[in-house]
Amino acid sequence: MASDNIDLDSGADELIAKCLDLDAPQSFFLFAGAGSGKTGSLVRALKSVQARFSRELRLSGRRVAVITYTNKARDEIERRLEFDPIIQVSTIHSFAWQLIGGLDRDIREWLRGNLALEIADLRTAEAKGRAGKASETRKVKIASKTRRLERLDEVRRFTYSPTGENRGQAALSHTEVLKIATEFLAKPAMRQILVGEHPILLIDESQDTNGPLLDALFAVQAAHRDAFALGLFGDMMQRIYSDGRKGLGEDLPEDWAKPKKQLNHRCPKRVIALLNKIRGPVDAQVQTPRTRAVEGLVRLFVLPATTADKAGAEAAVAACMAELTKDSAWHEASGSKRLILEHKMAARRLDFLELYAPLYAVDGFKTGLREGSLPVVRFFTHEVAPLVRAQRADDRFAVGRLLRDSSPLLALTQDGDATDMPAALAAVRNALGELMGLFESGADPALVNVLRNIMGSRLLSIPESLQPSALRKIAPEAAHGNDEEADDERTAAIDRFLEAPFSQVIRYDDYVSGRAAFDTHQGVKGLEFPRVMVIMDDLESGGFTFSYEKLLGSKGEANEATQRLFYVTCSRAEESLALVTYSADPEAVRRNVIANGWFEPHEIEVMEPSVGISS
Numbered sequence: 001m002a003s004d005n006i007d008l009d010s011g012a013d014e015l016i017a018k019c020l021d022l023d024a025p026q027s028f029f030l031f032a033g034a035g036s037g038k039t040g041s042l043v044r045a046l047k048s049v050q051a052r053f054s055r056e057l058r059l060s061g062r063r064v065a066v067i068t069y070t071n072k073a074r075d076e077i078e079r080r081l082e083f084d085p086i087i088q089v090s091t092i093h094s095f096a097w098q099l100i101g102g103l104d105r106d107i108r109e110w111l112r113g114n115l116a117l118e119i120a121d122l123r124t125a126e127a128k129g130r131a132g133k134a135s136e137t138r139k140v141k142i143a144s145k146t147r148r149l150e151r152l153d154e155v156r157r158f159t160y161s162p163t164g165e166n167r168g169q170a171a172l173s174h175t176e177v178l179k180i181a182t183e184f185l186a187k188p189a190m191r192q193i194l195v196g197e198h199p200i201l202l203i204d205e206s207q208d209t210n211g212p213l214l215d216a217l218f219a220v221q222a223a224h225r226d227a228f229a230l231g232l233f234g235d236m237m238q239r240i241y242s243d244g245r246k247g248l249g250e251d252l253p254e255d256w257a258k259p260k261k262q263l264n265h266r267c268p269k270r271v272i273a274l275l276n277k278i279r280g281p282v283d284a285q286v287q288t289p290r291t292r293a294v295e296g297l298v299r300l301f302v303l304p305a306t307t308a309d310k311a312g313a314e315a316a317v318a319a320c321m322a323e324l325t326k327d328s329a330w331h332e333a334s335g336s337k338r339l340i341l342e343h344k345m346a347a348r349r350l351d352f353l354e355l356y357a358p359l360y361a362v363d364g365f366k367t368g369l370r371e372g373s374l375p376v377v378r379f380f381t382h383e384v385a386p387l388v389r390a391q392r393a394d395d396r397f398a399v400g401r402l403l404r405d406s407s408p409l410l411a412l413t414q415d416g417d418a419t420d421m422p423a424a425l426a427a428v429r430n431a432l433g434e435l436m437g438l439f440e441s442g443a444d445p446a447l448v449n450v451l452r453n454i455m456g457s458r459l460l461s462i463p464e465s466l467q468p469s470a471l472r473k474i475a476p477e478a479a480h481g482n483d484e485e486a487d488d489e490r491t492a493a494i495d496r497f498l499e500a501p502f503s504q505v506i507r508y509d510d511y512v513s514g515r516a517a518f519d520t521h522q523g524v525k526g527l528e529f530p531r532v533m534v535i536m537d538d539l540e541s542g543g544f545t546f547s548y549e550k551l552l553g554s555k556g557e558a559n560e561a562t563q564r565l566f567y568v569t570c571s572r573a574e575e576s577l578a579l580v581t582y583s584a585d586p587e588a589v590r591r592n593v594i595a596n597g598w599f600e601p602h603e604i605e606v607m608e609p610s611v612g613i614s615s
């Protein structure tokens with residue numbers, strides 16, 4: 001057996017370590033293919049700084065900044081660096097807020113100018129546009145932005161939460177925080193603050209980092225190249241959000257280092273060969289498998305677009321994969337990761353659509369819902385569900401812990417008279433009994449009934465955004481607090497969401513926490529799984545951005561966004577990969593993927609709607 005080629009890319013890490021010298025910093029750009037170990041390189045880069053400059057950074061009160069794409073990635077890097085305080089890891093939104101938070105006077109003036117501009121743009125569009133829904137939306141926006149502008153001086157301190165809803169007078173939106181940070185970074189004083197606090201800034205997944213903010217950071221680096229190193233990690237072939245900067249890396253300054261990586265440590269040989277084929281026409285980067293990599297197995301399953309029982313068809317695909325790979329884990333419910341393009345496809349397959357669809361229709365709820373941080377749902381996933389689970393299991397310790405922090409019944413006694421404790425505990429017992437009564441004999445109550453019950457017993461405090469719905473059900477006349485139309489839309493959506501049965505909360509939570517078999521094509525960026533099933537269904541996903549029918553069924557017509565997303569999903573597989581495509585013309589798919597050399601004839605299975613397999 002040939003010796004292991006694991007050290008093929010070690011030069012890249014050595015070059016990066018050399019760049020990260022506080023006395024002679026050099027910026028660098030490490031863009032390498034899937035599974036090439038960029039996260040590992042990022043962690044090793046930080047460890048090299050820890051080893052050489054910990055003391056110097058601590059004494060001067062400076063920190064290395066790292067920007068990750070998700071909170072999960074942030075947690076992982078913090079853990080791998082043992083939560084070292086000289087390294088500040090944050091998402092782009094919290095990084096931006098750390099830069100601008102507290103600069104209230106400047107923020108106010110920026111908002112004054114920006115709101116005036118936005119109102120003027122909306123008025124121009126309104127003057128040109130026709131009556132209809134778009135016009136109604138514009139009018140609502142003009143009214144609410146005008147109100148915000150008029151009351152701007154009342155805000156003393158602006159607020160922002162990278163994961164919250166950011167509602168109310170003082171709150172800034174996610175977009176505003178990024179725009180403000182970008183514009184403030186044009187000011188020499190702001191640049192000085194950034195460079196003074198963070199001599200090194202590393203950005204992971206920078207192909208998807210907000211383009212204007214990235215450009216602002218390039219400008220900071222150009223102005224402070226002797227005191228500041230910017231290090232970018234990423235892969236342009238994995239750019240999947242429109243926010244990212246097009247052509248990143250094409251116009252790099254001369255003095256930037258460009259370390260290279262060629263190995264793919266994650267995927268089996270057959271998957272790497274497919275990745276090289278997919279990537280070939282885009283940038284011709286070729287990856288090499290590890291010497292010890294397994295051969296692996298790839299199959300393309302082509303089904304008619306009219307297939308009625310898609311869940312059944314996908315189960316048949318899993319069974320076929322188990323057979324072909326002799327890997328029984330394909331049979332297990334969570335043995336493979338199944339990637340769908342649109343959250344609703346998972347909601348349908350996992351049965352939590354009634355909970356999901358109403359909230360997903362509201363723009364302001366989308367991000368929170370996707371991430372599991374939306375307060376109206378979080379109340380059920382993080383407070384009610386664990387309480388019901390703990391009570392069912394008779395786990396008094398867990399019940400006590402859950403209620404101690406969030407039950408108004410217990411808060412009363414904490415504030416004042418200790419002699420109230422027995423009465424408070426009796427009230428808690430009663431309230432718990434009432435709540436559990438809803439679930440008796442296997443009942444699955446609607447969320448609104450659970451909410452009303454808890455509101456009535458005061459077992460838990462109800463988040464502000466759920467109160468109008470909860471109140472209206474109890475006393476309709478008390479619900480009218482805020483009459484803005486945007487609020488009406490939100491409240492109506494919450495009302496509909498509350499009609500969903502409670503069991504959907506558990507399934508939704510499993511999904512957003514990554515415990516379910518399903519995830520989205522975009523959501524698995526950066527992750528890896530032994531067995532991956534990529535489900536491609538243009539009709540069901542209903543969007544315009546991606547077309548797998550064109551990618552697989554017709555030569556050369558696919559857009560690059562679909563090609564890149566396909567590369568991302570295929571490159572998650574560590575052992576075996578099943579590609580499932582629903583097509584209007586299965587034979588055209590077969591012909592095309594053989595002609596372009598992506599698959600061998602024996603790797604393609606054309607399935608009948610009845611779920612029989614004929615190759």
Ligand SMILES: Nc1ncnc2c1ncn2[C@@H]1O[C@H](COP(=O)(O)OP(=O)(O)OP(=O)(O)O)[C@@H](O)[C@H]1O
Pocket residue numbers: 006032033034035036037038039040041235238265266525526527528571
């Ligand atoms: N030098 C190495 N030796 C052994 N395994 C490695 C090495 N570098 C990375 N790996 C492993 O390879 C896999 C891929 O690494 P990593 O996730 O860092 O790649 P990546 O470049 O960030 O991938 P992607 O861009 O696809 O998200 C991981 O399982 C990691 O543990």
